[in-house]
Structures are given as C-alpha cells and as structure tokens.
Amino acid sequence: MTVHGSERRGLIVPVLLLLLAERPDHGYELLQRLRAFGWSDCDSAGVYRVLRGMEKDGMLASSWRASETGPARRRYEITPQGAMELALWFLRLGELHETLHVFLERYAQLPTAVPARGTGVPGTGRRATRR
Structure with a gap:
C-alpha cells in the first residue's frame, strides 16, 4: 500500500x-523550488x-x-492572511513532527x-553509525 503521494499532496x-514567504515568485520558479521538498515530478x-485557489481564499x-x-508572467506573493495561515501550519506540523518522532x-x-529502504536504522530514515 503506497499512500505517501497523497500525504505529500x-x-x-x-x-x-x-516558499512565497521566503520570496515572491512566478509559477514556473515555484515548480522548480518544490523539488527541494520531494516534488520532482509534480503536476504543474x-x-x-x-x-489560484489559495489566491481566491485570500x-x-x-x-x-x-x-x-518572453511574455508577461504571473508573480505570486503571500498576503498577511497567508502569513497567518503559514504560522498555523507551522504549529500543526510541529505537533505532527513530535508524533512521528515518537x-x-x-x-x-x-x-x-x-x-x-537504504538505511541501517529501522524505520527512522537515518544511516546506521558505529559507536
């Protein structure tokens, strides 16, 4: 059973x-920057x-x-409402991080x-190290 794709989505x-809190950007550049988060083959x-939905939601x-x-490009930037939403995500993901760590x-x-896969430490994603 593979559900990691839907979890990432x-x-x-x-x-x-x-990404937009770090700096405003164009859609194409955002797609490139998503690679750092594991979206190497995301659906543009x-x-x-x-x-568009995030813009509609403010x-x-x-x-x-x-x-x-070339032609004009749409540049996206985060709004104050988006910054507040990002802060809420930070809190939620911090709680999830603790649960996943345990x-x-x-x-x-x-x-x-x-x-x-590819690690020496069961289930942790960390390589085994000798002590």
Missing part, C-alpha cells in the same frame, strides 16, 4: 506558503490550480509582470522492525 499549501496544472495575491525573455523511535525498538 496534502502539504502543498503550507509548502507553497513557505495541479500546482497552478492550488495557487492567502496569495498575484500580478502580471513583464518578462525580459512513532519512529518506538518502531525502531521493535525486535521485528524492518529497516527502511
């Missing part, structure tokens, strides 16, 4: 808010739909900007724990 809004049409504002190398540590203690 559930994080697209806070990740886009974070889907990301643009999310951006989290983002956009404007058309002339480009030196889960991974307890799983690693099971005598039957299966190591995560």
Whole structure:
C-alpha cells in the first residue's frame, strides 16, 4: 500500500506558503523550488490550480509582470492572511513532527522492525553509525 503521494499532496499549501514567504515568485520558479521538498515530478496544472485557489481564499495575491525573455508572467506573493495561515501550519506540523518522532523511535525498538529502504536504522530514515 503506497499512500505517501497523497500525504505529500496534502502539504502543498503550507509548502507553497513557505516558499512565497521566503520570496515572491512566478509559477514556473515555484515548480522548480518544490523539488527541494520531494516534488520532482509534480503536476504543474495541479500546482497552478492550488495557487489560484489559495489566491481566491485570500492567502496569495498575484500580478502580471513583464518578462525580459518572453511574455508577461504571473508573480505570486503571500498576503498577511497567508502569513497567518503559514504560522498555523507551522504549529500543526510541529505537533505532527513530535508524533512521528515518537512513532519512529518506538518502531525502531521493535525486535521485528524492518529497516527502511537504504538505511541501517529501522524505520527512522537515518544511516546506521558505529559507536
């Protein structure tokens, strides 16, 4: 059973808010910057739909900007409402981080724990180190 794709999709809004809090950007550049979060093959049409929905909900504002190398491009920036939403996501994800940490540590203690792919430490995603 593989559900990690849908779990990651559930994080697209806070990740886009974070990227735009770092700096306003165009859609294409946002797609490139999403790679750092594991979206190497994201659906660009889907990301643009999310951006439009976020703008409709007041989290983002956009404007058309002339480009030196082609047609005008839409530039997105976070609004004060989006910044508040990002802060709420920070709190929620912090709580989730704690839960996941406890889960991974307890799983690693099971005598039957299966190591995560490519790691030496069961379930943690960390490489084994010698002490």
